[in-house]
Amino acid sequence: MMIELIKCHGSGNDFLLIDEMDRDYGFTEERRAELAKQLCDRDSSLGADGILYILNSEKADGRMRVFNSDGSEASMCGNGLRCAGRYICEKLGLEEIIVETMKADLQVKKEEDIFPGIPTYLVGISPVSFQVRDLPLVIDQETLIQERLPQLNDELVFTAVAVPNPHLAAIVNDSQLDSSLQKELSEKVNGPNKLFPDGVNVSFIKVLGKNQIYVRTFERGVGFTNACGTAMSASSLVTCLIGENQAEENISVFNNGGMVRCVVHKYEDSYKIDLIGNATYLYKASIDTENGFVMEKEEYSEQELYRKLQEHAQSVLNK
Numbered sequence: 051m052m053i054e055l056i057k058c059h060g061s062g063n064d065f066l067l068i069d070e071m072d073r074d075y076g077f078t079e080e081r082r083a084e085l086a087k088q089l090c091d092r093d094s095s096l097g098a099d100g101i102l103y104i105l106n107s108e109k110a111d112g113r114m115r116v117f118n119s120d121g122s123e124a125s126m127c128g129n130g131l132r133c134a135g136r137y138i139c140e141k142l143g144l145e146e147i148i149v150e151t152m153k154a155d156l157q158v159k160k161e162e163d164i165f166p167g168i169p170t171y172l173v174g175i176s177p178v179s180f181q182v183r184d185l186p187l188v189i190d191q192e193t194l195i196q197e198r199l200p201q202l203n204d205e206l207v208f209t210a211v212a213v214p215n216p217h218l219a220a221i222v223n224d225s226q227l228d229s230s231l232q233k234e235l236s237e238k239v240n241g242p243n244k245l246f247p248d249g250v251n252v253s254f255i256k257v258l259g260k261n262q263i264y265v266r267t268f269e270r271g272v273g274f275t276n277a278c279g280t281a282m283s284a285s286s287l288v289t290c291l292i293g294e295n296q297a298e299e300n301i302s303v304f305n306n307g308g309m310v311r312c313v314v315h316k317y318e319d320s321y322k323i324d325l326i327g328n329a330t331y332l333y334k335a336s337i338d339t340e341n342g343f344v345m346e347k348e349e350y351s352e353q354e355l356y357r358k359l360q361e362h363a364q365s366v367l368n369k
């Protein structure tokens with residue numbers, strides 16, 4: 051079967067976007083998962099962190115389903131939603147839309163360029179829950195907010211939060227960041243384990259200065275990625291909880307693929323986080339799924355400008 055797709059990225063977190071809005075490929079659930087494993091394989095001709103399936107929605111402007119490269123389906127993807135949102139906005143000729151995702155209908159809005167010439171979108175990350183049952187995290191307490199988790203590690207202070215996909219975040223120092231700790235912990239909680247039976251995205255956060263943080267994430271179903279949008283949103287929230295940053299202020303979040311901006315909104319008994327960043331198209335291609343061969347490929351020229359943002363982000367990180 052021939053499939054048409056767009057390879058795109060948000061902060062270097064890369065995806066294969068497949069439009070099913072006006073084309074019915076007749077995918078079964080098994081086929082979606084198989085395709086994610088086949089096409090995202092870095093040793094294949096494409097390679098990506100996940101697939102974004104774009105579908106019609108009965109209650110929103112479009113629907114996004116995201117599959118990780120291991121074939122598992124995730125409830126949300128912040129970087130992916132910027133790309134999916136851009137695609138649906140441009141297809142419908144709109145600047146602001148609602149996209150149905152597994153657990154919530156979310157706002158996507160075209161924003162002023164985060165860096166000259168870079169298509170930029172805002173996605174509203176919600177709902178946010180600190181209830182451990184929403185991750186799930188199996189411990190004998192209701193929440194884990196800036197606390198130790200001795201069953202996992204004695205050294206770090208963690209926050210567990212669902213946005214709504216599950217995140218475990220810790221603020222770390224340079225030596226913890228440079229060590230193999232994150233890999234070890236992440237592999238533990240993403241293999242067969244009793245604490246996080248469904249796995250969890252694990253982020254290490256470094257505070258760089260006022261309103262500036264660096265976040266590195268080991269993603270459930272993928273491994274280390276250049277960036278994870280929901281993780282950067284969750285991490286921004288964590289830094290607000292501890293008073294390093296403030297709600298309603300712009301937080302620049304640097305990552306290994308570039309940078310985004312987050313704004314934490316605090317309501318009476320809930321939070322929402324705006325995630326603002328690039329939605330960059332690399333190429334469009336037709337794929338023969340029998341053998342994974344790329345039959346036709348047309349490059350976009352957007353990545354060149356994106357490199358300027360990356361150079362800027364790198365210069366901040368090197369300071």
Ligand SMILES: N[C@@H](CCC[C@H](N)C(=O)O)C(=O)O
Binds near residue numbers: 128130277
């Ligand atoms: N890269 C994404 C998150 C993708 C899903 C995640 N790996 C999960 O399984 O929850 C993002 O940008 O948020």
